[in-house]
Amino acid sequence: xxxxxxxxxxxxxxxxxxxxxxxxxxxxxxxxxxxxxxxxxxxxxxxxxxxxxxxxxxxxxxxxxxxxxxxxxxxxxxxxxxxxxxxxxxxxxxxxxxxxxxxxxxxxxxxxxxxxxxxxxxxxxxxxxxxxxxxxxxxxxxxxxxxxxxxxxxxxxxxxxxxxxxxxxxxxxxxxxxxxxxxxxxxxxxxxxxxxxxxxxxxxxxxxxxxxxxxxxxxxxxxxxxxxxxxxxxxxxxxxxxxxxxxxxxxxxxxxxxxxxxxxxxxxxxxxxxxxxxxxxxxxxxxxxxxxxxxxxxxxxxxxxxxxxxxxxxxxxxxxxxxxxxxxxxxxxxxxxxxxxxxxxxxxxxxxxxxxxxxxxxxxxxxxxxxxxxxxxxxxxxxxxxxxxxxxxxxxxxxxxxxxxxxxxxxxxxxxxxxxxxxxxxxxxxxxxxxxxxxxxxxxxxxxxxxxxxxxxxxxxxxxxxxxxxxxxxxxxxxxxxxxxxxxxxxxxxxxxxxxxxxxxxxxx
Ligand code: MSP
Numbered sequence: 172x173x174x175x176x177x178x179x180x181x182x183x184x185x186x187x188x189x190x191x192x193x194x195x196x197x198x199x200x201x202x203x204x205x206x207x208x209x210x211x212x213x214x215x216x217x218x219x220x221x222x223x224x225x226x227x228x229x230x231x232x233x234x235x236x237x238x239x240x241x242x243x244x245x246x247x248x249x250x251x252x253x254x255x256x257x258x259x260x261x262x263x264x265x266x267x268x269x270x271x272x273x274x275x276x277x278x279x280x281x282x283x284x285x286x287x288x289x290x291x292x293x294x295x296x297x298x299x300x301x302x303x304x305x306x307x308x309x310x311x312x313x314x315x316x317x318x319x320x321x322x323x324x325x326x327x328x329x330x331x332x333x334x335x336x337x338x339x340x341x342x343x344x345x346x347x348x349x350x351x352x353x354x355x356x357x358x359x360x361x362x363x364x365x366x367x368x369x370x371x372x373x374x375x376x377x378x379x380x381x382x383x384x385x386x387x388x389x390x391x392x393x394x395x396x397x398x399x400x401x402x403x404x405x406x407x408x409x410x411x412x413x414x415x416x417x418x419x420x421x422x423x424x425x426x427x428x429x430x431x432x433x434x435x436x437x438x439x440x441x442x443x444x445x446x447x448x449x450x451x452x453x454x455x456x457x458x459x460x461x462x463x464x465x466x467x468x469x470x471x472x473x474x475x476x477x478x479x480x481x482x483x484x485x486x487x488x489x490x491x492x493x494x495x496x497x498x499x500x501x502x503x504x505x506x507x508x509x510x511x512x513x514x515x516x517x518x519x520x521x522x523x524x525x526x527x528x529x530x531x532x533x534x535x536x537x538x539x540x541x542x543x544x545x546x547x548x549x550x551x552x553x554x555x556x557x558x559x560x561x562x563x564x565x566x567x568x569x570x571x572x573x574x575x576x577x578x579x580x581x582x583x584x585x586x587x588x589x590x591x592x593x594x595x596x597x598x599x600x601x602x603x604x605x606x607x608x609x610x611x612x613x614x615x616x617x618x619x620x621x622x623x624x625x626x627x628x629x630x631x632x633x634x635x636x637x638x639x640x641x642x643x644x645x646x647x648x649x650x651x652x653x654x655x656x657x658x659x660x661x662x663x664x665x666x667x668x669x670x671x672x673x674x675x676x677x678x679x680x
Pocket of ligand 1: 181182183185193194196197401428429430432461
């Protein structure tokens with residue numbers, strides 16, 4: 172039986188920093204996609220991890236007077252604990268200091284060298300330590316690093332180079348043939364013009380520090396941190412370790428990243444792979460950045476948002492929902508207390524939460540907690556069902572291209588269809604006069620809610636499960652499959668539906 176597979180990754184996070192909202196954003200996005208694809212019936216491999224080598228880590232460790240590995244061992248839990256808190260369903264976790272990864276990096280370095288794509292030379296240029304990148308005089312912005320605007324250092328060292336310049340034409344051809352390799356489109360255009368300007372050979376080893384993987388043919392050299400880091404996507408699914416798994420999941424379907432690290436993923440990475448004779452990934456999606464209350468997030472401003480605190484204040488699903496309901500995925504956004512409170516009180520407590528509680532209460536009161544099969548249907552019922560069907564299809568079209576914002580808009584269209592239906596059908600009036608039509612209205616609402624909760628479940632896994640339970644469904648929502656749940660249906664095997672407290676309590680601001 173041939174199954175559909177989906178391999179999705181996050182960047183591996185630098186271990187010298189504590190996790191913040193930016194890290195949470197990429198990881199939750201990948202989690203949403205992983206959960207969505209599972210509900211579509213795919214075998215999903217979802218990889219995340221930590222980037223533990225390089226000058227930054229070496230410096231952070233020496234400030235604390237400890238070995239870099241010790242720093243990494245202390246810090247890695249901050250990430251893994253946060254992923255638990257955020258309900259992240261990753262299937263793999265990779266640390267670049269693992270032996271299996273060292274083996275892969277040395278192997279691919281050697282292989283590219285033997286192919287003639289890596290050579291030894293001298294390198295002198297402006298080097299930005301935080302960005303771990305060299306820049307030419309022309310690339311500098313007023314004498315500062317064009318990416319982070321910090322002052323670079325003049326550095327000269329013996330270095331191995333990757334013949335990136337040989338790949339300009341091949342990469343352009345690849346980009347021409349794969350217009351959706353880089354998403355969203357605006358990012359494709361940026362990369363395309365960068366490549367068109369011609370690629371320069373890339374320095375892929377360092378001698379100025381020692382924390383990293385040694386170049387196999389010259390121990391004094393450390394493999395450039397990005398060559399090391401990108402290879403995690405191979406190691407993480409079993410390259411050189413579990414060939415069967417690797418062959419099943421490669422090529423990667425989706426590298427999710429922030430816009431700041433697009434060049435590494437969309438230019439260097441496919442060229443390294445071309446040199447290795449390994450197929451290029453299918454898509455790289457670059458999302459935007461969050462500012463905080465209108466300002467750039469920075470340690471010096473003291474406005475770094477700790478996702479653990481946000482979760483403690485507002486709840487995990489509320490936080491996950493906010494990140495993707497507030498800002499179209501791909502664009503920059505601003506995080507503010509007021510914005511998250513408004514989303515929780517407006518969309519979740521008022522529009523959706525009330526709908527759930529009212530409907531469940533009515534089923535409990537008017538039908539003694541038992542939904543019944545409805546036969547007689549009028550045009551309002553048909554409009555209701557076809558409206559839901561239409562917006563559910565739109566939701567799927569958006570999810571396929573990671574338009575989470577639009578997908579959520581479609582779910583909220585469904586929610587407003589349901590709210591309008593309650594108002595127009597006024598089930599309490601039907602119940603009062605003993606009109607049997609109340610059964611049909613409740614049956615329809617039960618189905619609409621079941622479908623909405625399922626569509627929302629990649630974003631809010633816990634709350635969606637609660638709603639399914641409130642609807643009397645005992646099955647784990649994560650094991651459901653969209654294809655079985657599209658139609659309205661009647662189920663005998665559900666528990667009695669009873670009144671519930673608010674699913675999304677209001678936040679008093
Ligand atoms: N270690 C490299 C990635 C190597 S992947 C082979 C790295 N790590 S990082 O920890 O600095 O950043 C990881 C991710 O966090 C990036 O995708 C970056 O875009 C994201 N963010 C960091 N700050 C952010 C915001 N303020 N807003 C949104 N995302 C941001 O780069």
